[in-house]
């Protein structure tokens with residue numbers, strides 16, 4: 493099958509490389525020439541385990557990249573994997589996706605066979621019916637052969653290839669049996685190798701499934717953080733409590749790690765977008781609003797615990813971990829950002845360390861100091877906070893002895909407690 497994938501970011505590149513690996517002929521389309529050149533040379537424009545190997549194997553053979561939409565009508569199915577960022581009020585900004593949808597439609601205006609355009613981006617339930625399908629139809633000049641469907645993506649950064657190739661479920665949101673069959677033809681090579689549930693529904697429901705999924709996971713972490721804060725007040729260990737709670741199959745042991753909260757390019761943006769979409773319909777989703785509020789509060793609680801030991805004004809504070817989670821250099825909505833902002837507001841001198849994300853954070857905070865190891869960040873510091881659970885922080889030991897005052901507040905339960913170190917866990 494020939495598949496065109498429009499947008500070659502985290503999702504588009506992973507999806508294009510994996511489709512090629514599953515035996516499809518794939519054309520990746522992006523407006524960014526550097527991205528297109530990288531793909532054609534078999535290089536990954538983003539850092540994801542296993543992606544470079546797939547691109548090196550299939551580039552120039554089953555996978556080609558271009559800036560031109562000419563490949564769209566030549567393909568059987570087109571996927572749109574364009575960013576859907578937030579407007580100031582948290583609502584979804586469809587500008588880039590709408591433009592790409594219209595351009596895909598234009599490329600299909602003269603196609604005489606049926607063609608399926610699949611939205612892979614995360615979009616609110618009314619986006620397809622109100623904005624994206626009309627954009628495709630406008631571009632296609634009313635060509636009845638063009639149909640629009642939805643196939644949300646559940647991969648995580650840092651394990652994108654593996655997540656895509658071994659999903660728990662795939663969701664097909666379509667308006668016709670023909671479109672559902674097309675999506676089966678795309679995914680059957682994957683489903684032959686890997687047993688996943690297939691959910692067949694309409695495009696709006698498929699869109700909502702993606703938001704419900706992310707809203708549930710983000711709220712699960714906020715609930716765990718709320719319970720964790722309560723545990724801390726009672727002097728109890730939230731990890732011991734939640735390990736037992738997670739033995740209940742209805743709850744599951746995953747996503748029970750309490751701490752400084754959730755960040756990244758998806759949870760904050762997607763929870764904000766579905767809250768804004770619900771408010772637009774005159775419904776206030778109280779639990780989701782509370783999930784955001786609890787998440788916003790955790791960095792403040794981290795620093796309150798530090799203030800029990802250190803007067804922040806004039807203190808030198810080491811911030812360990814800048815990425816929104818380990819195994820990535822992505823700092824988007826990292827909890828390190830409000831942590832550093834508040835430290836600076838309170839007059840602290842910040843020295844930051846991350847194994848890979850420091851360059852990205854330097855663009856956000858050029859004025860703070862960046863250390864090239866955790867050890868040198870800790871040297872002479874009056875206090876330290878842990879924001880990202882990088883494995884290397886678990887090995888820190890005598891490095892704490894070089895602090896002016898060995899105090900650490902751990903926002904991820906990664907540092908080992910030991911004698912001679914004033915250790916505070918955020919929720920334990």
Ligand SMILES: NC(=O)c1ccc[n+]([C@@H]2O[C@H](COP(=O)([O-])OP(=O)(O)OC[C@H]3O[C@@H](n4cnc5c(N)ncnc54)[C@H](O)[C@@H]3O)[C@@H](O)[C@H]2O)c1
Nearest residue numbers: 499500501502503522523524573574575576592613614645
């Ligand atoms: N990043 C994730 O982990 C993840 C996971 C699941 C779903 N999603 C969703 O998938 C969508 C895409 O996210 P992403 O992280 O891959 O975005 P991204 O910003 O990494 O990539 C988008 C790409 O689209 C390209 N582009 C923009 N306009 C274009 C146009 N008109 N024609 C062709 N290319 C164009 C950009 O140059 C960029 O390379 C979003 O809706 C996101 O919420 C993301």
Ligand SMILES: O=c1ccn([C@@H]2O[C@H](COP(=O)(O)OP(=O)(O)O[C@H]3O[C@H](CO)[C@@H](O)[C@H](O)[C@H]3O)[C@@H](O)[C@H]2O)c(=O)[nH]1
Nearest residue numbers: 645646647648649713747748749753754755756758816817
């Ligand atoms: O028990 C946990 C698990 C995660 N996190 C935090 O939650 C955030 C998100 O983590 P994760 O879900 O691993 O990363 P993402 O790459 O953002 O993936 C999420 O967002 C994607 C984009 O929508 C979805 O496709 C994925 O299914 C969904 O897990 C990070 O800040 C983590 O530190 C916790 O605090 N505690």
